[in-house]
Amino acid sequence: MSNSFGHIFRFTSFGESHGDAIGGVIDGVPPGIFIDITFIQSELNKRKPGESKITTKRKEDDIVEFISGIFENKTTGSPIAFFIKNKNVNSEDYNNIKDVLRPGHGDFTYYHKYRIRDWRGGGRASARETAVRVVVGAIAKLILSKYHIEINAYTSQIGNTKLEIPIEKLDFKNTYHNSTRCPDNTTHKEFEKIILEHKAQKDSIGGVVSCVVKNVPIGLGEPLYDKLSARLAYAIMSINACKGFEIGKGFEVATMKGSENNDQIRYENNNIKFLSNNAGGILAGISTGQDIFFRTAFKPTPSISTTQKTINYNLENIELNIKGRHDPCVVPRAVIVVEAMTAITILDFILLNQAYKN
Numbered sequence: 001m002s003n004s005f006g007h008i009f010r011f012t013s014f015g016e017s018h019g020d021a022i023g024g025v026i027d028g029v030p031p032g033i034f035i036d037i038t039f040i041q042s043e044l045n046k047r048k049p050g051e052s053k054i055t056t057k058r059k060e061d062d063i064v065e066f067i068s069g070i071f072e073n074k075t076t077g078s079p080i081a082f083f084i085k086n087k088n089v090n091s092e093d094y095n096n097i098k099d100v101l102r103p104g105h106g107d108f109t110y111y112h113k114y115r116i117r118d119w120r121g122g123g124r125a126s127a128r129e130t131a132v133r134v135v136v137g138a139i140a141k142l143i144l145s146k147y148h149i150e151i152n153a154y155t156s157q158i159g160n161t162k163l164e165i166p167i168e169k170l171d172f173k174n175t176y177h178n179s180t181r182c183p184d185n186t187t188h189k190e191f192e193k194i195i196l197e198h199k200a201q202k203d204s205i206g207g208v209v210s211c212v213v214k215n216v217p218i219g220l221g222e223p224l225y226d227k228l229s230a231r232l233a234y235a236i237m238s239i240n241a242c243k244g245f246e247i248g249k250g251f252e253v254a255t256m257k258g259s260e261n262n263d264q265i266r267y268e269n270n271n272i273k274f275l276s277n278n279a280g281g282i283l284a285g286i287s288t289g290q291d292i293f294f295r296t297a298f299k300p301t302p303s304i305s306t307t308q309k310t311i312n313y314n315l316e317n318i319e320l321n322i323k324g325r326h327d328p329c330v331v332p333r334a335v336i337v338v339e340a341m342t343a344i345t346i347l348d349f350i351l352l353n354q355a356y357k358n
Helices: 037-047 091-097 107-114 127-147 172-177 185-200 228-237 250-255 331-357
Strands: 010-015 021-027 064-068 080-085 150-158 207-214 242-247 265-268 271-274 292-298 308-312 317-320
Touching (some): 127 331, 228 292, 292 331
Antiparallel strands (some): 242 292, 265 271
């Protein structure tokens, strides 16, 4: 159950961290869409492991192979199936935790729900699965480009250190030119230093990914239970290690007065103009045409080398030192995944709106 996402533009993912492969099947893709394999691979490269000193040492080529739904580089309208082979797996790193419930992981809940779990790298609960989302998101981006919709996510906070530069002054072309996925190089260096310090301490650190979506048409979102804001939260919160989501002013609205929070409206020069965007581009669950802006918090990587207290299947109290290859901070590699899930959600609502019009 729950291995699929979306209404019209819908995908199902499969595979585990240390299985033969991961992959997916995408349905609802309109026919005749040019599929730029080079672009899709470049998106995957932004997420793949082993690319810098602040990521896991696991090295994967992450080469996507399409096996249906594309002919002569164009979509046929039939399901698009693809897979990515797992090549650099070291399952022996996990031999010592076969019967152990790691703190902060899904081991406890998976075992009690299914009474069986794949202990090799977390199995289905591993963030390895997010590579599938990036492929689907890349195809969504290719379609969204026809609507001139731009999606830019970036690292805006690591630990207590924040990117202080306003959104309108950021150059998103710089985001993927450094290891922390921060569009400001000075802040990037601060972020990298913090991550490396925690890595040296055999610990990990959390952070925040921010995202802005430009050129969104008015009217995306379905009242009451399929609001665009609710679907975005659902999409983003489904990403591994995500623990918080806020749109627009988010939790700050709890401290504001209505006169401060309301986005006032004017009509000038034949255009409707909002005087602010505290709502983050969504009102009553429907897009306003303004930029959509949200922030999402990611917890520290639970796999750390410091000693932790836990239990095994026999309910024995033990102390654990986790081995293996893990990111000291998941935030930089989560940036492209946030973009992917946002693109998938936005495209799904665009196709839904077109279905109404037709």
